[in-house]
Structure formats: structure tokens, C-alpha cells
Amino acid sequence: MSIQNVALIGASGTLGPSILAALKTSPYTPFVLNRASSKSTYPSTNVITVPDDLNIPALTALFNDHAIDALVLAIAGSHVETQKKLIDAAFAARVQLVIPAEFGSCDSDDDATNALLPLMAGKKRVREYLQSLESKERGEGKPNLAWTSLVTGHFFDWGLEHNLLCIDVQRKIAHLLDGGDIKFSGSNLSFIARAVVAILALPDAARNKLLYVHSHHVTQLELLAALEKVMGEKFERLQESSKEELAEARPKMLKGDPEATEEVVAVHGVVASDWAGKSTFANQLLGLEEEDLEEVVARVVQKMKGKATSN
Numbered sequence: 001m002s003i004q005n006v007a008l009i010g011a012s013g014t015l016g017p018s019i020l021a022a023l024k025t026s027p028y029t030p031f032v033l034n035r036a037s038s039k040s041t042y043p044s045t046n047v048i049t050v051p052d053d054l055n056i057p058a059l060t061a062l063f064n065d066h067a068i069d070a071l072v073l074a075i076a077g078s079h080v081e082t083q084k085k086l087i088d089a090a091f092a093a094r095v096q097l098v099i100p101a102e103f104g105s106c107d108s109d110d111d112a113t114n115a116l117l118p119l120m121a122g123k124k125r126v127r128e129y130l131q132s133l134e135s136k137e138r139g140e141g142k143p144n145l146a147w148t149s150l151v152t153g154h155f156f157d158w159g160l161e162h163n164l165l166c167i168d169v170q171r172k173i174a175h176l177l178d179g180g181d182i183k184f185s186g187s188n189l190s191f192i193a194r195a196v197v198a199i200l201a202l203p204d205a206a207r208n209k210l211l212y213v214h215s216h217h218v219t220q221l222e223l224l225a226a227l228e229k230v231m232g233e234k235f236e237r238l239q240e241s242s243k244e245e246l247a248e249a250r251p252k253m254l255k256g257d258p259e260a261t262e263e264v265v266a267v268h269g270v271v272a273s274d275w276a277g278k279s280t281f282a283n284q285l286l287g288l289e290e291e292d293l294e295e296v297v298a299r300v301v302q303k304m305k306g307k308a309t310s311n
Helices: 016-024 056-065 080-092 111-116 118-133 156-161 189-201 220-231 242-254 258-271 293-310
Strands: 005-009 029-035 046-050 070-073 097-099 146-151 173-177 184-187 209-212 216-218 236-240
Touching: 005 016, 016 029, 016 189, 046 056, 056 080, 070 080, 080 097, 080 118, 097 189, 111 118, 111 258, 118 146, 146 189, 156 184, 156 189, 156 293, 173 220, 173 258, 184 189, 184 258, 216 220, 216 293, 220 293, 236 242, 242 258
Parallel strands: 005 029, 005 070, 029 046, 070 097, 097 146, 146 209, 173 236
Antiparallel strands: 184 216
């Protein structure tokens, strides 16, 4: 398998810009898929305008016309049918590798997680769909379509800024779950982007696998200590039970409350997302190393101060 042209959808989202930036400095040629009605613009970037309804024959022709070798889906993992359309077009074209919209905070390969979070169950359905195509012949001498899913834990730097790690930096309040000493995995956005590029460089080694990575393997207490050192201030510490938090938030989530969904993801992503012991933990395979906690915390705090000043 040899990858050169890489199509990315979701380039204006939370993770997409970091992946696009990494692709632009990589040996690969990136293309952004942009729906016809989208207002997003991408200066100095190859853009493929796609139909709003993601018509599969039209997508297939566009993939072939631009000789797309790999497709990276950086859209919301809840968009199961959208991903299936893109995958069907990739299968019909000459695309060799799909990286689906796995990423994110929790483990979609864990039955308890899928029972708790329908979002993760949706990611599993997409992965199973890709698995169903692994051995399916495509004709015309085309190799079988391969896939690689990447599970990253919480988006660490973004999550610290947006309270996803259950620590409110602006208000200086730490919601310590089950004592705050549970190790969890999290990955900075640029780290995830480097992981994606590394997969493109090792498509055979990563072929048809669910891989786990992290740039940080920490507890909330370790994170809190770094925050207090960088900011020179003490945080209020609230001791909370993850079971109680989930029991309160999950019924609201099931009724469609987006804030409750964020709460469930945030809590579960702290107490049930330790990738260190996973058999397919892939930091070494992908040539990635954990990043310095204090440096990342200082960068995020400085960014937040800059935003507060500009407002």
C-alpha cells in the first residue's frame, strides 16, 4: 500500500484543523472535502467540492478524478450514515485506506461503554461496517479497502480549555471524580494529528486495527497540581462520585440534552479511559512520545488568558 493523496472531511471542526496542518507539513498531498453549501474557506489548500447529500456515485467519481488514496473522517462520530456514504464511495473508487471518525474520549470497543453511551455504539457500528468490507473484492485489480481506527482519550488541551476534564480552569474549581487519583489517557490535538500522519506512513502495520494512543497518562490530581503550579493559585476541590454523576446525567442525555451528553462523556472519559495496558496501544508503533504535562498546561492557560484579554 502506497499513500500519496489524502482527503479530509471535517477540516473546520475541533480536530480537523490540526490534521490539515499536519498533512500540509507531511510528505502527503492533502485535499479538503467541502460541501457545496458550506461557507468554510481553506486558503492555499486543495479543495474538492462535494454534493450536500454526499451522493455516492458523484463522490466516487471525485475520489477517482483526484486519485485519492486515503480518506480521513474528522466529523462527529455520531454521523454514522454520513460515514457509511463516504466509505461506500471510497470502496467504489480506488481509495486504499479509511480512518473513520473514532478518535475521542471513550472506548467504543468496550461493551460497558457502548451500553452507557450510544455515541460510542455508533462508532462501533462504523468500524464493523469497515470490517465487513475488509475481504470484499473490488474488481479491476484494486486492492482490498483497509481501515485504521484511532482511540485517543479526551482531547486534552482542548478539553482543559473547555472543562472536558472536569476541572474548571476559569473558575478554579476541580471536580475530583472518585478521589481524583484514577489514571486516564488524553491526547492533545496536534498529537492526534501526528498520529494520523504516522498511520499513513505505516498503512500495512496499522492495517485493519483499532489503535490506542495518548500524549498524557495522568490523574486529575496530577493535572491539578500542574495547574496550581503554573497559575500560582489554589483551586477549590469538590469530591464527587462518578456513579452518581452518571446516574443523574444519563437519563437527561437519553432525552436529547446536549449538556448532559457532554457531562457523561466528560466523566466516563476520566474514570474509564486508561489505554496504557491495551494490547494495541500504539505510541511506540507510531513513533509518538508522551508530552510534558506542565508545558501543555502552561500553553493552555496562556491561550485562555489571551482570549480573556481580547474579550
